[in-house]
Amino acid sequence: MFLTQKHLDRRTLLRGLGAAVALPVLDAMTPALRAQEQAKNVRLVCIEMVHGAAGSSAIGIKKNLWSPAKIGRGFDLAPTSLRPLAPFQDYLTIVSNTDVPSAEAFEIREVGGDHIRSSAVFLTQAHPKRTQGADVEAGISIDQVYAQRMGQATAIPSMQLCIEDVDQGGGCGFGYSCIYSDTISWASATQPLPMIRDPRIVFDELFGVFGSGSNAAERQARRAEERSILDWLMTSVKRLQKDLGAQDRTRLDDYLANIREVERRIQKAENVTAPREIPAPPRGIPVSFSEHVKMMFDLQALAFASDITRVFSFKLGRDNSNRTYPESGFKGAFHPTSHHGGKEDRILDFAKLNTFHISLIPYFLEKLKNTPDGDGNLLDNTLLLYGSPMGDSNEHNHKKVPFLLAGRAGGALKGGVHIQAPNETPLANVMLSVLHGIGMPELNEFGDSEGVLDLNG
């Protein structure tokens, strides 16, 4: 079922993406009859920011720069970097005092590789194998556990987005593959998924499943053509494989598996009616960090509203990045600022960057909250996870990491609570509890989990 309620102004979104909130578009994109069907279709968004937080340093913990002083309900966000989220306090589940032990060095030769290793650990809570080759290994990520179970219901099981470019010279090294820093999503322990930085590609992916074209008939025709090409590839590749060596034959098998997945997506899209009007695409990659992030949030909200996918992972930064965020009111570059030397004034400078990053989240929450879904709104049925696999960046440690959940996850989370985990609780325990809450109660473990945590305090 995919009926639009009213005519969409194509230019509304073009202008709206990244700039104004395109709420009328979202409303229009919400099908009238889908509400009940989707009541319990929990959307999952996993957001990573790198370099830990000021609130994970000794002084930062004392001054409550990340999590509020009060445990339980009725906490005060004012002193914390989370204060931009105050309007959504009822939707917040702050989990403090957890560690990410799998991001630590396990052997001498891994010492010092924290920046390169961390991102691969965030959503997997598994320890990455130190290698530069194709034999990379970490673990399946939480978004993929969920997508593989629930994602087949939609045309696109999950999407992976990022803000920073991957081609940073010398940005990875010390014996680790760049892919560990490039992505946070892993389809299995050995299958990292590339992330998309260009909003144009995100847009084309989302609406491209319906086929390109200016009207339904044209889209239908193009989709049929694409399917005929994919069918042909299946047979012609088999023919081609005969002339190749064993390793390359295996490599083409992998190519075919991906072709089959694309066919499945097109097939899936044929079972739903495409929006009558597909909004106009964004024009390119905004230079401004906040514009770029907001544009990606627009697309995620749009995808949720039109149920093209229910799972996103979103990487906001890149380890060792020297990007500056002048909008934060502090001009220092990200990585050097994160090395605050344990000095209070510089920890406070770093907190300004953390606060700025958090300040972009309410934009997304607002959109979700204003989009009806089931008996409530999209925010009621979304679980947004935000955090960093690093704790005190000055020491490159992975203890007492910044972390929070937002949204009610289809009722699994009550919200409005600050949970302080017992000392040395692995963050994986929280992730396992999250998976239990969003429809996979039978799972016994996730990553290096040792148990679960009550997320409703």
Next chain:
Amino acid sequence: MNRLALVALTLMTAALSAQTPWSAEYCVGCHSAQRKIGGLSLAGFNVDNAEVVEKVILKLRAGMMPPPGSRRPAKAELDTIVEALESKMDSAAAVRPNPGWRPFQRLNRSDYGRAIHDLLGLDVDVTALLPADTVSGGFDNIADVQTFSPILMTGYLRAAGQIARLAVTNPKAKRLLFTCRPAAPSRETGCAQRILQAVTTAAYRGTATPKDLEDALAFFKKGRDGASFDNGIRLALQSILMSPRFLFRLESPMDSTLRVSDAALASRLSYFIWGAAPDIELAKAAASGALRTPKDFEKQVRRLLADRNSEALSRRFATQWLRLQDLDKVIPDDALFPKYTSEIAKLMRRETELFFDSVVREDRNVMDLFNARYSYWNEALAKHYGVAGIAGSAFRRVPVPDERRGLLGQGSVLMSTSLSDRTSPVLRGKWILEVLFGTPPPPPPPNVPSLDETARAVRGEKTFSTRQRIEEHRRNPACSSCHKVIDPPGIALENFDATGAWRTSDNKVLVDALGELYDGTKMQGPSGLRDALSAHQDLVLRNLAERMMTYATGRRMEASDMPAIRAIVNGAAKDGNRFSSFVLGVANSAAFQMNQPPLSKAQ
């Protein structure tokens, strides 16, 4: 191996084994089984472990071990050992050469854009079509990390659709594509056949079979049915752009000699030098078997190098080797650099491309990359550098002042290794060690604050230069052991500010650009640094050969490749270190001409 080398080898093996007083004194104190500093244990040193031996060779050649400040044996003694080690490795490789292996490469973003340009005359924005390529070993064309994903497939699918539709409507592309027009309906199939024969031949880089043409024609008929002739060609083109023969650089299995096929060798060669598929002449040479004759092979290499298309070596190889993509990530603070505009970064990049291209085109000694007395500037760039008398936006070759000689005087390198508000001698020094010497410093130990960030630039009334702030904290012994190696080459460049402009003071403190290289050489400013590079020329040349091999073969170099790399450097030395001698050395190497699948390795 001659007798003398054998004696030296025996001596050296004894010297490096943990039992002798010599190595106990110099090496095994740190590189013990317990301490394993730098992840290396030399206890029970085994001269057949190529990985460890090559590590030792590199550090000894660089003069980095034993570390500065520690007691070390006489240079002659070290030289004897390192030469014996090299000779042992090289003779073993001569007896049992290992060309290495990689899976097939796929077209990366850049290759794809170039292929579409060559095929249809269309310049498409590939960044809006395909996901970014994973970088490995510093390059975006490394085969084993080119994995597949649904997003890549849908990217290819969308790109094929958009490009095919564009090709039948864009006048320039139509001229290239429609080599005939059917005069009557009965002639349509013949004309389509002619068009698609040409397209499959070009798109599949000379490997098209009659069956491929048949398949394309079937798509033509499907598209023609109920629509126009052009629509038929459009759909056939769309299918061709999705074929693995187009998207992947497939290579047929090797024969018993492990040599790749002539067509595959031609493709490797043209992608190395041109970043594009072979032209007709190279394809013909391959088909005739001429590439198997050393003389004819060299002729083709030289022809490709002389062609304008070899500018891919500067635009693709050099920019990645020098990490110029990092330029985009430095956005100078406008309060500190009011005259800087983002246009300047583009000019800097262009300067370096033109400069590198001149070394390729004039077949210069590659050390000219660091010492040449000229560069390529236009008015805006010259102004940024504080040089008057150059007018207009066109780049031209100009003689440069001493401090601007070579790559280390170019804004691209100086700015991409800076932060938005100040220089970073640490980043610049690290860049020189990694990018030019090929000896990356170890990662920082945990719990150590970033060295140059622990001090404020202004404290009370007093201001401090970047150098002073760094030195203050190099007193921390946990930092100093590495940073006294990393920082000094960067210190020698302190007269260049974060945007690569010349300065005499930093934060009101007079710039002091005297650095001491890890081997004790004093380096005063850019010329001192250039002299140090020349003194370590062997390291720089070895690294250049290694970088070029990585880019050309599409795989990371391993210990087993080091003998080949030494052979390239030795060969080049006999030819005045000309650029072409490095290219020829790479193209003639076993790694470039052969492929040894892992299974046959075990056999």
